Amino acid sequence: MRKPTPEGGPERLVTLADGVFAIAITLLVLDISVPQGLNPEQYHQALSDTLPNLGAYGISLAVLAGFWREHRAIFRGVQQVDGDVIALTVLGLGLAALVPFPTALVSEYGDERVSVVIYSAVVASLGAVHLALAALVARRPWLRGGAAPVRDEVLSTADLGATVVVFLVTIPLTLLIGTAAMWWWLVLVPVKWWLGRRENA
Numbered sequence: 099m100r101k102p103t104p105e106g107g108p109e110r111l112v113t114l115a116d117g118v119f120a121i122a123i124t125l126l127v128l129d130i131s132v133p134q135g136l137n138p139e140q141y142h143q144a145l146s147d148t149l150p151n152l153g154a155y156g157i158s159l160a161v162l163a164g165f166w167r168e169h170r171a172i173f174r175g176v177q178q179v180d181g182d183v184i185a186l187t188v189l190g191l192g193l194a195a196l197v198p199f200p201t202a203l204v205s206e207y208g209d210e211r212v213s214v215v216i217y218s219a220v221v222a223s224l225g226a227v228h229l230a231l232a233a234l235v236a237r238r239p240w241l242r243g244g245a246a247p248v249r250d251e252v253l254s255t256a257d258l259g260a261t262v263v264v265f266l267v268t269i270p271l272t273l274l275i276g277t278a279a280m281w282w283w284l285v286l287v288p289v290k291w292w293l294g295r296r297e298n299a
Contacts, residue, residue, distance in 0.1 A: 106178070108173050108178070111183075112169075112170065112173050114191065118195055119162055119191075119194055123162050123163070126154075126162075130148055131148075132144045150204075151206075154205035158198070165190075168228055169187075172232045177241065177243040183231065186230055186231040189227050193220060193224040193227060194224060200217035200220050200221075204217050210277070211272050213277075214268065218266070222265035225259075225265065229258045229259060232251075236251050260289045
């Protein structure tokens with residue numbers, strides 16, 4: 099494999115990623131609000147109407163926080179970045195910044211299959227980019243100064259791969275059974291828990 103010209107240390111790239119993830123998480127909250135000047139009955143109804151928004155916010159917060167954690171883990175021990183690493187990182191950040199859009203679709207039109215399909219496609223794409231980035235860094239030891247990986251590559255790949263597979267499977271599942279396919283996402287909870295225990299063992 100060719101050895102691309104290093105573009106410098108990863109510090110600015112990691113800082114950029116931290117900023118983009120922080121902004122994306124902040125944007126998730128903007129659609130959650132209660133109008134002013136409501137009477138008590140309207141107020142309680144408006145609070146009830148925010149529940150889908152809060153649910154979508156919670157899911158996307160967990161998704162973005164997980165990918166932010168994975169991004170920092172990928173760069174742990176990295177001493178140099180090259181053009182390919184920068185390109186994949188920017189692509190991933192673009193997808194992360196896009197997450198508030200499908201989140202709004204799911205919160206406002208969660209009963210529409212296309213909303214769930216779009217959300218799943220964006221999250222699966224974001225996971226695939228992180229998977230490609232992790233594989234690229236692992237296959238270019240000179241980016242780590244020749245040092246060994248600081249994480250178990252098999253477990254980290256399984257972690258990212260599980261996310262990609264679950265959200266990809268959601269797409270045909272949604273077309274088959276409807277928006278109830280979102281419950282399928284819960285399978286990630288025990289999977290992530292088990293992989294986390296294995297990594298910390």
